[in-house]
Amino acid sequence: MVGILIEEMLGFNVTYSFGPGTADGYYAIAGCSTPNNAADRGCIEGQVSYQHVHTEAWLSGYESTWNAVQKLQNAPKALTSMGYSGFVSSYFTKRELDTAYATEGLALDFWTAFDSTWNQPWKYFDNPSVVNRSETLPCSQSNFYEHNIMRSYLTWSGDTAGVITQPDGSLIGNCQDGYFWQAPACRGNIANCIVYFTGGKGYSLTETMQKAAKWNMPLAIGIGATWSDFVSLPSKHKSLFYWWVPDPTFLAMDPVKSSFPDYNKQAWANGDQSTASSSLPVHKIVSRDLSSLSPRLELLVDNFNIDMGSLNKILMEQISSGDDWKSVACEWLQNNEETWQEWLPDESTCFPTLGLYNKITDEFVPDRSNKDGLVCRACPSGTYSVQISDDDGVTYICQACAPGTSQSSGAALACEPCAKGLFQDQPGQLRCKRCEVGTYQDEEGSPTCKQCPLNSRTLALGSVEFGDCGCEENYIDVGGEGNLTCAACQAGLLCPLMGTEESLKKGSHPLGEGYTPKVLEGYYSKKDSPLQVYKCGKVFQCPGGLPDTCAGGLTGTPCAECPQGGQTYSDGCEECELWRQFAWVIGAFFCLFILTMSYYLMTSKVTAKASVLFTTTCAFGMLVSLLQSIGIIGGMTVEFPINIKGLFSFMSIFVLDLESFGFACFAGANTAFRYSVSVVLFPIAVGWLALNFGVSKLVPRHAWDLTKVLSCMGQVMQVGFSTMSAVALAPFMCYTHPNNMLSLS
Secondary structure, three states: OOHHHHHHHHHHOOOOOOOOHHHHHOOOOOOOOOOOOOOOOOOOOOOOOOOOOEEEOOOOHHHHHHHHHOOOOOOOOEEEEEEEEEEEEEEEEEHHHHHHHHHHHHOOEEHHHHHHOOOHHHOOOHHHOOHHHEEEEOOOHHHHHHHHHHHHHHHOOOOHHHEEEEEEEEEOOOOOOOEEEEEEEOOOOOOHOEEEEEEEEEEEEEHHHHHHHHOOEEEEEEEEEHHHHHHHHHHHHHEEEEEEEOOOOOEEEEEEEEOOOOOHHHHHOOOOOOOOOOOEEEEEEEEOOHHHOOOHHHHHHHHHHHHHHHHHHHHHHHHHHHOHHHHHHHHHHHOOOOHHHHHOOOOOOOOOEEEEOOOOEEEEOOOOOOOOOEEEEEOOOOEEEEEEEEEEEEEEEEOOOOOEEOOOOOOOOOOOOOOOOOOOOOOOHHHHHEEOOOOOOOOOOOOOOOOOOOOOOOOOOOEOOHHHHHOOOOOOEOOOOOOOOEEEOOOOOOOOOOOOOHHHOOOOOOOOHOOOOOOOOOEEOOOOOOOEEEOOOOOHHOOOOOOOOOOOOOOOOOOEOOOOOEEEOOOEEOOOOOHHHHHHHHHHHHHHHHHHHHHHHHHOOOOOOOOHHHHHHHHHHHHHHHHHHHHHHHOOOOOOOOOHHHHHHHHHHHHOOOHHHHHHHHHHHOOHHHHHHHHHOOHHHHHHHHHHHHHHHHOOOOOOOOOHHHHHHHHHHHHHHHHHHHHHHEEEEEEEOOOOEEOOO
């Protein structure tokens, strides 16, 4: 019936598997590959079960097996009762019951009627003499030869004659004819014994023997040789027999259960089985994953409930009609629709991963206030299944994922929080978005991204931590580890993306050379304050790169001086050589000699026509003035083409820029002192002429004329006017560094 309902009402394809017993069904539902093989069930870790439903599973009597199966990964799950309980007892046909009652009012359905002290119940049954021994199992091949069973019987009955002690001390049942064990009530007279049949090797043998001894029942217990013998013997002989319900085997015989004193749990726990046995719960069991595969199917199985009377009618219908079980079950379902309709899950009762959906409006709904057109559907991507409760019970709806979460697969019980580096600012979304460049997210489940500090950004989308932020191009991080502060770079610094003050000092960056800040050529910065940039007077003096880097041994700020004993040259500093110092001394004396000779060259007699000497002197003076002007132009802080730089550098001598000619080797390394020497050169020249005038007076014959001396002084001052002006104004000729500090040009 369950299979038909699953097929026709839920639309699933159903296949049926059969096994010999309940325990085998446990292993089948657990996914074991050979559940019917008691030696090797084929249970392997990780196996998937393809058997999902087992109806009428007996849990009592198989406790150890059930507990063992529960240790498997895919252990089956027990649902509610089938609606009836199983029961095992002694039965006989209603024919004997009616005969005894009609004859002498004897109620054989109570154990007291079988007490041979007061009654003669054997009159209504056959004794063992009429039974064909070929249809019964010899005692030696049955549980009568099981020591533990016989010891239990002896312990609780005290019937020493009912057992035999073997030479090895083991106990066996005392079967006088080798086939039937006679109870104490008829052991002396087999004609007064009532034949009792059981199956297997002796189903419930201990229980039956104890009851026979306890209640003085004249039973002769025999065991069917085969299953077919066990089934046929009760129909051939008026007898008691072992049976369990529900089962159709003896149902057509209209059997009656023998009643005994109510079940005594404590007595049975101690081994005393003389009271009635307990009823046995009969359940449905399902595979562990059925609730996730089809919760509606599991609910249908769980709701299935049928009473014992209805079940016996169905079984009798099959026996009487001869129809197959499926036809009989189908007929019952057709005639009892009101009963099984209650088993079907409500269309609006949704399960986890599903939600209420209105087929009429074609949309998911938040409740079932209007049930028209309501069904359950898997929650779509961007939503998740949420449990709600109302007057009809529990159901599920689909709810949009909150901002900061997403769900892409559908049929979900929860939305996934956005991972680090991702965000979602809208509800009901399939996936999260990556944080834009300039933002990051270091927490999960966020609806927004965090902004990098001012003038900073990230390298790419989806940054996951504050450390991914770095300064933009032309800015540099001055905040240090964990404290990003971006300052604008001064002119003279190359500040690529993600640059830091630390990497500027080290000359390397974790991300590579392309992210390493550096000082540009022609600029200089100190190591202790690398962001304060100075512009070098000459480009070659500062090669750039790391802070505190000067070319060719130059020192000072910004790379304009040589150490003591050195002089500047085109590529830096070089050590002062002795000949340079001698050359400057000789040059100084030569200049003094020229000044002395200028008196004679520039004070010739005045004539109507310019003499060659006068013309030459004037031309020389004009040339010197021109060269001075060129030297002044060359001293400007302007980058001139490389092919005329050398000319300007040489002409600087005419404005007393003597550094390129090793002046430091003569005047020392102190810049202020060298400037002072340059300033006093013209006063020295005038003083030298005055000295010469004074000395000439000592020799009256060669004494200089004061007028001519003054004229000579004037001409020297005139020729050197441009140079004197340039030298005098040098302290006022400054240029501004990128850090807004000033330096002399």
